[in-house]
Amino acid sequence: MSKTIMISGASSGIGRTTAEYFQAKGWNVVATMRAPEKETELTELENVLVTRLDVQDSASIEDAVTAGIARFGKIDVLLNNAGYGAYGLLEATPNEKIRWQFDVNVIGLFATTRAVLRSQLFRSRRTSFKGDASGARPVGDPPAVARSAPRAACSHTPAVLSK
Numbered sequence: 001m002s003k004t005i006m007i008s009g010a011s012s013g014i015g016r017t018t019a020e021y022f023q024a025k026g027w028n029v030v031a032t033m034r035a036p037e038k039e040t041e042l043t044e045l046e047n048v049l050v051t052r053l054d055v056q057d058s059a060s061i062e063d064a065v066t067a068g069i070a071r072f073g074k075i076d077v078l079l080n081n082a083g084y085g086a087y088g089l090l091e092a093t094p095n096e097k098i099r100w101q102f103d104v105n106v107i108g109l110f111a112t113t114r115a116v117l118r119s120q121l122f123r124s125r126r127t128s129f130k131g132d133a134s135g136a137r138p139v140g141d142p143p144a145v146a147r148s149a150p151r152a153a154c155s156h157t158p159a160v161l162s163k
């Protein structure tokens with residue numbers, strides 16, 4: 001039986017490329033995005049379910065997990081890819097911008113992971129977390145201060161969940 005990967009932020013970039021890669025390797029793909037109605041290519045691929053998921057919208061997360069399991073029976077791997085980088089010197093960055101960054105890149109990651117873990121059919125507990133450049137450059141430059149902090153906040157999560 002094919003394995004299933006669920007990807008957040010599959011509308012562009014790494015998320016989209018990963019969706020195409022796994023589909024080509026024969027996996028089932030739950031390609032989630034904020035505006036699935038705009039997607040025209042992934043929807044044409046076999047064994048790809050394109051569905052809505054906004055990591056700031058709990059109901060959309062639950063609905064996407066439910067839809068993925070209804071279509072493919074289980075979710076083996078979750079790729080928490082959705083996110084963005086807020087840039088700017090700290091002196092010029094208001095708390096609202098920092099909160100928004102944490103809400104999407106940290107709370108969104110936990111919310112999506114929790115929903116998948118809660119689904120009774122999530123058997124393997126193998127959770128893939130977003131790839132980023134922090135390994136190559138663990139300390140960002142000053143304008144990356146707001147986007148660097150979420151990386152640190154989530155850095156232990158894969159190890160904790162894999163125990």
Ligand SMILES: NC(=O)c1ccc[n+]([C@@H]2O[C@H](COP(=O)([O-])OP(=O)(O)OC[C@H]3O[C@@H](n4cnc5c(N)ncnc54)[C@H](OP(=O)(O)O)[C@@H]3O)[C@@H](O)[C@H]2O)c1
Binds near residue numbers: 010033054055082084
């Ligand atoms: N590329 C790099 O060098 C690099 C380095 C470090 C970290 N990263 C991280 O890796 C991830 C992918 O990067 P990328 O370069 O592929 O960027 P990207 O093309 O901008 O992709 C980001 C994706 O996240 C989605 N997204 C943003 N906010 C969301 C939300 N609230 N709910 C659901 N989806 C949301 C975007 O959806 P919309 O299309 O709806 O906006 C988009 O699909 C990001 O988390 C980024 O921070 C990338």
